[in-house]
Amino acid sequence: MTEPNKYVKKFTEKKYKYGFTTDVHTEIIDKGLNEDVIRLISSKKEEPEWLLDFRLKAYRHWLTLKMPTWAHLRIPEIDYQAISYYADPTATKEGAPKSLDEVDPELLNTFNKLGIPLEEQMALSGIAVDAVMDSVSVKTTFKSTLMEKGIIFCSFSEAVREHPDLVKEYLGSVVTYRDNYFAALNSAVFSDGSFVYIPKGVKCPMELSTYFRINAANTGQFERTLIVADDDSYVSYLEGCTAPMRDENQLHAAIVEIVVNDRAEVKYSTVQNWFPGDSEGKGGVYNFVTKRGHCKGVDSKLSWTQVETGSAITWKYPSCILSGDRSVGEFYSVAVTNHFQQADTGTKMIHLGKDTSSTIISKGISAGKSENSYRGLVRVGKNAENARNYTECDSLLLGDTCGAHTFPYIDIHNESAVVEHEATTSKINEDQIFYCNQRGIDMESAIGLIVNGYAKEVINKLPMEFAVEAQKLLSISLEGSVG
Amino acid sequence: MLEIKNLEASIDGKKILKGINLTINKGEIHAIMGPNGSGKSTLSSVLVGNPSFEVDKGEVSFMGKNLLEMEPEVRSREGIFLSFQYPVEIPGVSMVNFMRAAVNEHRKYRGEEPLTASEFLKLMREKRSLVEMDNKLTGRSVNEGFSGGEKKRNEIFQMAMLDPKLSILDETDSGLDIDALRVVADGVNKLRTSENSSIVITHYQRLLNYIKPDFVHVLYNGRIVKSAGPELALELEEKGYDWIKEIEE
Numbered sequence: 025m026t027e028p029n030k031y032v033k034k035f036t037e038k039k040y041k042y043g044f045t046t047d048v049h050t051e052i053i054d055k056g057l058n059e060d061v062i063r064l065i066s067s068k069k070e071e072p073e074w075l076l077d078f079r080l081k082a083y084r085h086w087l088t089l090k091m092p093t094w095a096h097l098r099i100p101e102i103d104y105q106a107i108s109y110y111a112d113p114t115a116t117k118e119g120a121p122k123s124l125d126e127v128d129p130e131l132l133n134t135f136n137k138l139g140i141p142l143e144e145q146m147a148l149s150g151i152a153v154d155a156v157m158d159s160v161s162v163k164t165t166f167k168s169t170l171m172e173k174g175i176i177f178c179s180f181s182e183a184v185r186e187h188p189d190l191v192k193e194y195l196g197s198v199v200t201y202r203d204n205y206f207a208a209l210n211s212a213v214f215s216d217g218s219f220v221y222i223p224k225g226v227k228c229p230m231e232l233s234t235y236f237r238i239n240a241a242n243t244g245q246f247e248r249t250l251i252v253a254d255d256d257s258y259v260s261y262l263e264g265c266t267a268p269m270r271d272e273n274q275l276h277a278a279i280v281e282i283v284v285n286d287r288a289e290v291k292y293s294t295v296q297n298w299f300p301g302d303s304e305g306k307g308g309v310y311n312f313v314t315k316r317g318h319c320k321g322v323d324s325k326l327s328w329t330q331v332e333t334g335s336a337i338t339w340k341y342p343s344c345i346l347s348g349d350r351s352v353g354e355f356y357s358v359a360v361t362n363h364f365q366q367a368d369t370g371t372k373m374i375h376l377g378k379d380t381s382s383t384i385i386s387k388g389i390s391a392g393k394s395e396n397s398y399r400g401l402v403r404v405g406k407n408a409e410n411a412r413n414y415t416e417c418d419s420l421l422l423g424d425t426c427g428a429h430t431f432p433y434i435d436i437h438n439e440s441a442v443v444e445h446e447a448t449t450s451k452i453n454e455d456q457i458f459y460c461n462q463r464g465i466d467m468e469s470a471i472g473l474i475v476n477g478y479a480k481e482v483i484n485k486l487p488m489e490f491a492v493e494a495q496k497l498l499s500i501s502l503e504g505s506v507g
Numbered sequence: 508m509l510e511i512k513n514l515e516a517s518i519d520g521k522k523i524l525k526g527i528n529l530t531i532n533k534g535e536i537h538a539i540m541g542p543n544g545s546g547k548s549t550l551s552s553v554l555v556g557n558p559s560f561e562v563d564k565g566e567v568s569f570m571g572k573n574l575l576e577m578e579p580e581v582r583s584r585e586g587i588f589l590s591f592q593y594p595v596e597i598p599g600v601s602m603v604n605f606m607r608a609a610v611n612e613h614r615k616y617r618g619e620e621p622l623t624a625s626e627f628l629k630l631m632r633e634k635r636s637l638v639e640m641d642n643k644l645t646g647r648s649v650n651e652g653f654s655g656g657e658k659k660r661n662e663i664f665q666m667a668m669l670d671p672k673l674s675i676l677d678e679t680d681s682g683l684d685i686d687a688l689r690v691v692a693d694g695v696n697k698l699r700t701s702e703n704s705s706i707v708i709t710h711y712q713r714l715l716n717y718i719k720p721d722f723v724h725v726l727y728n729g730r731i732v733k734s735a736g737p738e739l740a741l742e743l744e745e746k747g748y749d750w751i752k753e754i755e756e
Contacts, residue, residue: 454558456597458557458579459594459649460597460605460608460609461556461578461580461583462555462580462582462583462588462589462591463606463609463665463669464583464584464609464612464613464616464669465609466580466612467580473597473600473604473608476599476600477597477598477599477600477648480599481599
């Protein structure tokens with residue numbers, strides 16, 4: 025009976041084109057989690073004492089916590105002792121590499137294959153990339169070009185070494201290690217990620233992006249991204265992620281913290297395409313992410329745009345704390361689930377300042393036997409005069425074995441607030457599909473067209489290069505979902 | 508071109524077509540008329556492979572091939588076009604993207620390269636002027652917010668884009684005022700050649716003042732009960748359908 029399995033594998037491989045593994049020498053520490061492991065990670069990164077303390081406090085707090093169960097997800101028990109918390113694919117057999125020339129060319133090839141060339145002369149114009157594989161940043165492009173404007177864009181580890189004061193000031197200032205179970209875990213064991221600082225009055229001239237890749241087996245990826253936009257600055261930041269197809273599950277627990285000062289604007293876009301597991305629900309990434317931005321400054325603005333197509337389980341609520349007067353928070357999301365994928369995703373908009381406003385547009389698309397939930401909180405504090413929120417959350421069902429759910433929470437403590445919530449659930453319309461068929465367009469392409477039309481409002485918010493990728497991804501993710 | 512033999516079809520177990528025989532040669536326009544519920548729209552749905560209908564019996568060949576074995580999209584690529592009675596709206600999908608997907612699928616089927624963006628836009632412009640369609644409409648999402656007349660004109664525009672061998676116009680005149688009717692009919696007439704054929708399904712004779720059929724068939728109770736030249740349409744206009752029913756009963 026090996027035949028059908030081979031077929032199924034081939035079919036899913038076709039659909040998930042990032043499922044390859046890279047064969048490089050990777051230094052992986054022993055599985056398991058304890059204070060010695062945390063000390064080991066910290067020493068490998070040559071961290072200062074205060075950061076090790078931060079990690080240990082987080083770890084000790086994590087030990088007191090239990091896995092949260094409120095999400096509409098069936099999460100198999102995770103054995104945290106069966107995971108390795110640090111994998112370094114850049115390490116040569118003689119130790120850490122000193123420059124990019126010493127990095128295994130296989131590694132650079134991997135990013136080429138993923139469409140992310142790391143040689144600056146070949147790179148996409150206008151996009152600077154920090155490429156992270158497993159626990160280590162491989163390369164950050166255009167660093168010196170950006171530095172000329174005073175912009176700091178580097179790996180988190182480098183930021184700790186080169187800009188310790190900035191890191192110390194902002195690390196954990198938006199998402200404390202006490203925030204939740206996975207935030208505590210991340211704070212204890214986080215490895216790499218990106219650091220961005222945009223100085224006062226600077227509009228970042230290129231898109232900044234981080235590309236996350238999990239390669240090594242039985243490891244978790246725990247990255248941390250910190251973005252600080254000082255007064256009157258602007259930056260658009262992109263995040264992409266993929267992982268090889270493996271039969272076992274991989275854990276990914278990240279934190280993104282964003283600080284937005286007076287009149288600054290940050291756009292944060294994600295195309296999340298972690299391996300979703302195969303069509304029978306085997307394998308896939310468990311994606312538990314805490315993303316939050318603090319609109320501290322007056323007239324500041326933060327936009328989250330996400331296209332979520334990957335991961336076996338997604339648990340993610342990019343949020344905005346709107347404490348600056350007239351600050352603006354936005355959340356645009358498309359979440360697609362197929363086969364046995366589960367997603368519980370949404371946002372929190374916390375209005376604290378006066379005249380703050382927020383917009384939430386969420387489009388869920390479910391197929392196969394998947395479960396897709398929107399969970400969103402709109403809170404208006406008692407001093408938040410004239411707060412406004414508009415929420416629209418739509419669900420589209422393909423077939424009748426999938427589930428779509430909406431869990432809105434509205435918590436208002438100021439009578440001047442105006443909060444609107446609209447929600448719809450619809451099934452993909454057979455008349456629309458037939459109309460496409462009659463014009464010569466087959467079933468899968470028709471679904472791709474219709475779904476992209478449905479998600480257009482969100483896709484349009486993405487930067488151009490990402491939008492094109494995202495459109496393709498939406499169609500591919502739903503292949504084999506109908507018929 | 509099209510040969511229908513003893514075709515029987517049903518929906519939800521209810522028999523609608525009870526043995527249709529019809530032959531259409533290239534260059535011909537056939538009008539199919541009949542009272543409501545006689546099976547006119549069922550016939551067009553079955554020809555384009557609408558999955559809601561069940562073919563119980565009979566054969567249909569198109570250009571020598573077994574039509575009933577083909578998927579709906581293949582029938583389209585083989586050259587059958589249906590102008591829908593009720594065109595659906597597809598929000599968020601621009602007419603440009605929709606038509607480009609369709610045209611390129613047709614080209615791929617014929618072993619041709621897809622059109623470049625500029626070739627495609629040129630084709631759009633050309634065909635749009637043929638059916639006097641507003642530039643604004645092709646910039647919008649498929650049929651979204653179109654008036655009844657605009658939707659029908661959009662159907663004829665798509666027909667022009669896909670250049671079918673056989674076009675089926677299902678109640679294209681319903682819901683059109685006289686000016687819109689004239690524009691739509693003009694479009695159909697401009698697209699007419701000695702190589703392609705049409706089936707014009709209509710309840711009223713009115714449309715046939717503008718699109719001149721070679722043959723008129725009367726469908727009643729799932730069968731073609733009378734076939735003749737264009738004069739039959741005028742006779743129906745004058746006498747109504749009751750006398751047909753009497754012949755039947």
